[in-house]
Amino acid sequence: xxxxxxxxxxxxxxxxxxxxxxxxxxxxxxxxxxxxxxxxxxxxxxxxxxxxxxxxxxxxxxxxxxxxxxxxxxxxxxxxxxxxxxxxxxxxxxxxxxxxxxxxxxxxxxxxxxxxxxxxxxxxxxxxxxxxxxxxxxxxxxxxxxxxxxxxxxxxxxxxxxxxxxxxxxxxxxxxxxxxxxxxxxxxxxxxxxxxxxxxxxxxxxxxxxxxxxxxxxxxxxxxxxxxxxxxxxxxxxxxxxxxxxxxxxxxxxxxxxxxxxxxxxxxxxxxxxxxxxxxxxxxxxxxxxxxxxxxxxxxxxxxxxx
Amino acid sequence: xxxxxxxxxxxxxxxxxxxxxxxxxxxxxxxxxxxxxxxxxxxxxxxxxxxxxxxxxxxxxxxxxxxxxxxxxxxxxxxxxxxxxxxxxxxxxxxxxxxxxxxxxxxxxxxxxxxxxxxxxxxxxxxxxxxxxxxxxxxxxxxxxxxxxxxxxxxxxxxxxxxxxxxxxxxxxxxxxxxxxxxxxxxxxxxxxxxxxxxxxxxxxxxxxxxxxxxxxxxxxxxxxxxxxxxxxxxxxxxxxxxxxxxxxxxxxxxxxxxxxxxxxxxxxxxxxxxxxxxxxxxxxxxxxxxxxxxxxxxxxxxxxxxxxx
Numbered sequence: 001x002x003x004x005x006x007x008x009x010x011x012x013x014x015x016x017x018x019x020x021x022x023x024x025x026x027x028x029x030x031x032x033x034x035x036x037x038x039x040x041x042x043x044x045x046x047x048x049x050x051x052x053x054x055x056x057x058x059x060x061x062x063x064x065x066x067x068x069x070x071x072x073x074x075x076x077x078x079x080x081x082x083x084x085x086x087x088x089x090x091x092x093x094x095x096x097x098x099x100x101x102x103x104x105x106x107x108x109x110x111x112x113x114x115x116x117x118x119x120x121x122x123x124x125x126x127x128x129x130x131x132x133x134x135x136x137x138x139x140x141x142x143x144x145x146x147x148x149x150x151x152x153x154x155x156x157x158x159x160x161x162x163x164x165x166x167x168x169x170x171x172x173x174x175x176x177x178x179x180x181x182x183x184x185x186x187x188x189x190x191x192x193x194x195x196x197x198x199x200x201x202x203x204x205x206x207x208x209x210x211x212x213x214x215x216x217x218x219x220x221x222x223x224x225x226x227x228x229x230x231x232x233x234x235x236x237x238x239x240x241x242x243x244x245x246x247x248x249x250x251x252x253x254x255x256x257x258x259x260x261x262x263x264x265x266x267x268x269x270x271x272x273x274x275x276x277x278x279x280x281x282x283x284x285x286x287x288x289x290x291x292x293x294x295x296x297x298x299x300x301x302x303x304x305x306x307x
Numbered sequence: 308x309x310x311x312x313x314x315x316x317x318x319x320x321x322x323x324x325x326x327x328x329x330x331x332x333x334x335x336x337x338x339x340x341x342x343x344x345x346x347x348x349x350x351x352x353x354x355x356x357x358x359x360x361x362x363x364x365x366x367x368x369x370x371x372x373x374x375x376x377x378x379x380x381x382x383x384x385x386x387x388x389x390x391x392x393x394x395x396x397x398x399x400x401x402x403x404x405x406x407x408x409x410x411x412x413x414x415x416x417x418x419x420x421x422x423x424x425x426x427x428x429x430x431x432x433x434x435x436x437x438x439x440x441x442x443x444x445x446x447x448x449x450x451x452x453x454x455x456x457x458x459x460x461x462x463x464x465x466x467x468x469x470x471x472x473x474x475x476x477x478x479x480x481x482x483x484x485x486x487x488x489x490x491x492x493x494x495x496x497x498x499x500x501x502x503x504x505x506x507x508x509x510x511x512x513x514x515x516x517x518x519x520x521x522x523x524x525x526x527x528x529x530x531x532x533x534x535x536x537x538x539x540x541x542x543x544x545x546x547x548x549x550x551x552x553x554x555x556x557x558x559x560x561x562x563x564x565x566x567x568x569x570x571x572x573x574x575x576x577x578x579x580x581x582x583x584x585x586x587x588x589x590x591x592x593x594x595x596x597x598x599x600x601x602x603x604x605x606x607x608x609x610x611x612x613x614x615x616x617x
Contacts, residue, residue, distance in 0.1 A: 002487070031490070031514055044358045053493045054509050054517065061508045234507055236514035 027240035063252040068230035088211040093228040103221040114201035248279040342587030389449030392535035397524040410492040415485035452479040482536030546575040
């Protein structure tokens, strides 16, 4: 991409979407990456020769995908309302979650993942527990499993946390923002710290593409921070990568192309592998932004008393 | 400088030394065409051979850069034309192409219309709004009517008038594209295009288009998203057929060379190929007049030349 004038950068040259180019200098486009690679790394006198552009394009996209999963820290954030179904449909470009929070009263409450499942699919069964089928031989399924129905109705037990209450740490039912407990009979067991949290909990159903929440999340706002693969919905012209990773992307492409070519000596492949790994480490360090000023701020808390 | 007359005179001189036979102008033109094509094609093999040598560090730089000289000869035959959609979504390739080197897509279509006035290099199109459409000098004009001939916009005089780098005729239909944002359309084989289209990471897009060749047409992917006149091909054309033209033969005399004839065509290969041309033509002529010596002489000369060139 050509360099922009100040007017193009700040006001998009007077066109609509004036913020179009803000911060764009941090990124190098997929188009530039592929063109640069074809010019500088492919040729009669280069290590890589006779390689089709679709090969290069594929590996460039794969490099960007891999970087997006962890190294790049390109977090996307989406806010949606959770209705009575207690379900949050995952964004179209969702790959993995970073943090799920509830936004209530101007504050973000980070939610914890419920390690016990709170959803399930189910088959319909007769009185003898035999599974029921339709005329095509497929199993019949209810709209909600009992587990789901209990969660949605609020009749599923969860742990109540309130230090000022005698019911603190006990299992109870949260229904319409009110808690109900059974008579405590027999011995009490220790609190499961993994699930102990006053805030609602969630569990992700990856296959169904939804996040299922505990019953107290009805009509709450959820803010999902997640990572995508950087493919921008298939629009190649929008795909870009941070410039700090540009050299890594080239070395990754070089390595995978050499690795998959016939007749390349192993020492050349190893050289490319080492170069790729070193450049990834280098880019991660750069992107981590370890400044003296930031370290100083962290170190200021070293003598703080932890209660 | 014309070399065809020199070549013919030399061929006649060698072949006719012992009154073995005479080569008519028509025969000579046929042999000349054959010889030129032969040498022209050999350039591509030589180019490849010298690339291999260059990679093996057997070739030098500067005056010893043989590859550079070969590329110069091949580039003489390079042409750029815009491609027109012929049927459905297929673009027709130029008739005179020997080798398609690159197909480029110019995504920014600025303007289109037809010529309503002007002469020579001045284009007037009363229905157009060149300034409003953002037409700028250095933009490319594709003359759809004239087989996709490509001209440069030299100046934008007003909303309806342009000055071009070449002539255009009244009635010609044209399209103007911006010279920026160009992307190469990649050639893929017929057996790959299905797989490429089937996966999101490799499916051709307007940023990374692809084409497959069939007959003398190409199909550009993504299908239906690439407009006619926005695809340009840079290709190597066949050399024009040489034609040694002459004035009426005086009875009993020699035909007289006429360079001013309308259908006159010199060899398009460089003068350095004159010897090769003579040797090749001698071989064909020797076969024709059934003289083994002439064929052998031509072959021997050619072999010597090849040995010298490495």
